[in-house]
Amino acid sequence: GLVYNTMEIMQNGLVIAQYSKNRPVPVMEPDVLGGKSPPQSYGVTFTPLASSPSDDDASNDREPLNFATSMAICFDFDFPYLFRQASNSDLVIGASWYWASIGNSFWNHNIFRAIENGFTMIKCAEEGITGGVDPYGRTLVAIPSLMNEVHVMEIPVQKGITTFYSILGWAFGWICVFLSPLMLFLLMLERIRKECIWVCCRRHNYSDIPPIVSP
Numbered sequence: 001g002l003v004y005n006t007m008e009i010m011q012n013g014l015v016i017a018q019y020s021k022n023r024p025v026p027v028m029e030p031d032v033l034g035g036k037s038p039p040q041s042y043g044v045t046f047t048p049l050a051s052s053p054s055d056d057d058a059s060n061d062r063e064p065l066n067f068a069t070s071m072a073i074c075f076d077f078d079f080p081y082l083f084r085q086a087s088n089s090d091l092v093i094g095a096s097w098y099w100a101s102i103g104n105s106f107w108n109h110n111i112f113r114a115i116e117n118g119f120t121m122i123k124c125a126e127e128g129i130t131g132g133v134d135p136y137g138r139t140l141v142a143i144p145s146l147m148n149e150v151h152v153m154e155i156p157v158q159k160g161i162t163t164f165y166s167i168l169g170w171a172f173g174w175i176c177v178f179l180s181p182l183m184l185f186l187l188m189l190e191r192i193r194k195e196c197i198w199v200c201c202r203r204h205n206y207s208d209i210p211p212i213v214s215p
Helices: 053-061 074-078 080-086 102-117 164-168 171-203
Strands: 006-011 014-020 042-046 065-073 091-097 120-126 128-133 139-145
Touching (some): 006 091, 014 065, 074 102, 164 171
Parallel strands (some): 091 120
16 A cells, blocks of 8 residues: 655654655655645643763753754655745754665755755665765764664754745746856957957057067
8 A cells, every 4th residue: 555654753662753754766766645734833842961971960051952843755855945934943854764875976966955955864774875964064973874774973953944945935046047047248348359459469569569578
């Protein structure tokens, strides 16, 4: 039968958030139904790590931090528009299962989702790259992962940042498209101006004028 590809966030034994993959891979996932809701932000409370083992007893002194957290699965990361609704997230967690050598390529492409929307991204991958990047696209951790491997990572998470794309989406791209003809026209005018100057110089034979020498 048909199924959903779903991931959950659990805290203190309770499911606090659930997400179903929106974009099943064509042909590869014929039995998977696409989820109806794009990635949404959920408030998740994190307790900062103790600075040393002896600090564990003072856990009450470490203020819990609340981060707006979203989820996405594998092929979802190749559709920028899906993340517009999660652009207010501080953290996006993703799971992926790749094959052959495409895992590394997809990891490099997925980094743009973090840059576009200004969030920290953490991905767990099978036959790909497991790791995290910050809102500026800087790699925090990147571990090549094979099947059935378990990795433990410490990744700093910060509050999300506001980006041009998160506010206006593809508007900047369309502005560039509409301005391209004007830019080409101005470049052509500049080229014509330089050619006219060169022709005038040749006509008046300015190259034969001796240089001015200071006394």
